[in-house]
Amino acid sequence: MKKTAAYDQKRRPIKKILNSLLPFVSITCLFLLWFYASxxxxxxxxxxxxxxxxxxxxxxxxxxxxxxxxHVWASLQRVFIALACATxxxxxxxxxxxxxxxFKAIFxxxxxxxxxxxxxxxxxIIIMWFGIGEFPKILIVFIGTFMPIxxxxxxxxxxxxxxxxxxxxxxxxxxxxxxxEVAIPSALPPIFAGIRxxxxxxxxxxxxxxxxxxxxxxxxxxxxxxxxxxxxxxxxGMLAIGIVGALLAIITxxxxxxxxxxxxxxxxx
Amino acid sequence: MSMEQKAGTRLIVKDVSxxxxxxxxxxxxxxxxxxxxxxxxxxxxxLGPGHCGKTVLLNIVSGLMPPDEGSVYLDxxxxxxxxxxxxxxxxxxxxxxxxxxxxxxxxxxxxxxxNVKTRRERAEYFIDLVGxxxxxxxxxxxxxxxMKQRVGIARxxxxxxxxxxxDEPFGQLxxxxxxxxxxxxxxxxxxxxxxxxxxxxxxxxxxxxxxxIILFTECPARVKEIYDIDLKRPRDMIDPEFxxxxxxxxxxxxxxx
Numbered sequence: 001m002k003k004t005a006a007y008d009q010k011r012r013p014i015k016k017i018l019n020s021l022l023p024f025v026s027i028t029c030l031f032l033l034w035f036y037a038s039x040x041x042x043x044x045x046x047x048x049x050x051x052x053x054x055x056x057x058x059x060x061x062x063x064x065x066x067x068x069x070x071h072v073w074a075s076l077q078r079v080f081i082a083l084a085c086a087t088x089x090x091x092x093x094x095x096x097x098x099x100x101x102x103f104k105a106i107f108x109x110x111x112x113x114x115x116x117x118x119x120x121x122x123x124x125i126i127i128m129w130f131g132i133g134e135f136p137k138i139l140i141v142f143i144g145t146f147m148p149i150x151x152x153x154x155x156x157x158x159x160x161x162x163x164x165x166x167x168x169x170x171x172x173x174x175x176x177x178x179x180x181e182v183a184i185p186s187a188l189p190p191i192f193a194g195i196r197x198x199x200x201x202x203x204x205x206x207x208x209x210x211x212x213x214x215x216x217x218x219x220x221x222x223x224x225x226x227x228x229x230x231x232x233x234x235x236x237g238m239l240a241i242g243i244v245g246a247l248l249a250i251i252t253x254x255x256x257x258x259x260x261x262x263x264x265x266x267x268x269x
Numbered sequence: 270m271s272m273e274q275k276a277g278t279r280l281i282v283k284d285v286s287x288x289x290x291x292x293x294x295x296x297x298x299x300x301x302x303x304x305x306x307x308x309x310x311x312x313x314x315x316l317g318p319g320h321c322g323k324t325v326l327l328n329i330v331s332g333l334m335p336p337d338e339g340s341v342y343l344d345x346x347x348x349x350x351x352x353x354x355x356x357x358x359x360x361x362x363x364x365x366x367x368x369x370x371x372x373x374x375x376x377x378x379x380x381x382x383x384n385v386k387t388r389r390e391r392a393e394y395f396i397d398l399v400g401x402x403x404x405x406x407x408x409x410x411x412x413x414x415x416m417k418q419r420v421g422i423a424r425x426x427x428x429x430x431x432x433x434x435x436d437e438p439f440g441q442l443x444x445x446x447x448x449x450x451x452x453x454x455x456x457x458x459x460x461x462x463x464x465x466x467x468x469x470x471x472x473x474x475x476x477x478x479x480x481x482i483i484l485f486t487e488c489p490a491r492v493k494e495i496y497d498i499d500l501k502r503p504r505d506m507i508d509p510e511f512x513x514x515x516x517x518x519x520x521x522x523x524x525x526x
Contacts, residue, residue: 167363171377
């Protein structure tokens with residue numbers, strides 16, 4: 001039978017409903033798999049029920065004087081502080097090397113050399129230098145968030161449309177005005193994309209940093225689970241990491257939409 | 270650095286040439302010894318086939334690009350950089366997507382440091398004149414092609430230039446919108462008298478709008494013929510005299526590739 005446009009149109013609503021149901025189906029499947037696996041070896045794979053129990057217990061009997069929210073907040077706080085510093089410094093540095101050939105000549109190559117070093121690789125040296133307090137952890141997260149912000153800001157400034165600059169030049173814009181009226185605003189969408197990347201990269205980095213040496217945070221929680229052979233605690237920690245990470249992505253996208261209302265790419269999503 | 274000029278002449282283009290050199294390909298000679306004069310308050314159309322040289326010539330006239338040879342004089346002064354007396358409606362518009370309609374329109378006065386109240390008033394006036402009242406706070410991506418073009422025109426007028434350059438402003442519009450905009454630009458230019466240099470590759474459009482038409486050759490651009498158009502306004506595209514001129518210019522036009 002020949003498929004016509006009308007034929008497709010008719011079937012489309014059903015397909016739409018089906019597509020909106022599929023996420024629940026896949027999550028259910030994962031749960032079933034989890035059940036099945038926990039039946040085989042409950043010591044290594046605790047059942048959903050015992051994981052839930054462990055979660056409740058975490059509120060009754062806090063680990064290191066903190067319940068789950070306390071640990072989530074400890075991790076988030078580190079990310080936020082690092083992210084705030086990285087945004088201010090990263091945008092400034094990105095704009096400078098994107099806009100000034102001299103700055104690019106001075107810092108460009110240096111930056112390209114440092115950039116491929118993942119934040120985790122900084123861990124040992126930073127612990128040797130600064131110990132295991134709060135500062136070294138924030139510093140590592142800072143490194144993980146700073147890089148994507150600089151790269152995106154730099155790219156955004158480089159990709160400013162020459163036509164937009166010409167338009168401003170036609171109106172006798174000074175160099176300063178070209179930068180602040182044209183280049184920076186036009187680079188805002190890539191800058192925000194950079195901040196979004198930085199948030200998720202910062203969230204991953206903070207957990208790694210906490211796993212090495214820490215007394216609070218989700219990273220600490222799952223390491224504690226490993227040390228005490230408390231597998232449900234590991235699972236609770238991992239699930240919290242996933243949920244908070246997803247929420248962070250949603251929140252940053254929302255802020256981006258709010259601050260860059262002209263960004264078509266977001267509108268179409 | 271100044272130059273003698275006849276009364277009523279605003280702008281003189283003298284022996285301007287431009288060639289682009291790129292690695293591994295033949296030098297691209299796009300403008301060849303072009304000389305022309307622009308009179309005060311006239312609607313001058315530069316008509317040329319294809320996409321060769323006209324935009325480059327305009328960029329030279331506006332001071333965005335230096336010529337290889339020759340010079341451009343505005344009121345006897347040589348042009349070496351963009352001058353606020355010259356405004357430009359760009360072929361590809363260059364509306365800033367992060368600015369609303371009114372923010373785009375008021376950018377000229379804003380960059381020259383004119384206060385918000387004054388520049389808003391002026392922007393509102395021209396937004397109204399181009400027929401975009403009610404769209405002040407829309408973003409460019411929410412507008413149709415014709416409306417975006419109107420924003421570009423309002424933006425150029427709001428900076429209050431004495432000479433307005435329009436570089437194939439309607440090239441990317443569909444036929445119906447194009448006719449519509451031709452009427453509009455005719456109306457606007459009657460209402461706000463300025464010296465206008467209008468570039469097009471469309472003979473009908475040139476005859477509909479121009480007081481004078483300068484016909485260019487295909488690549489490199491050279492002045493081929495100058496026509497004074499004495500048809501009364503508003504012009505009628507099926508008037509016999511209009512059609513006669515159209516045929517005459519058409520026969521004299523090089524075929525573009």
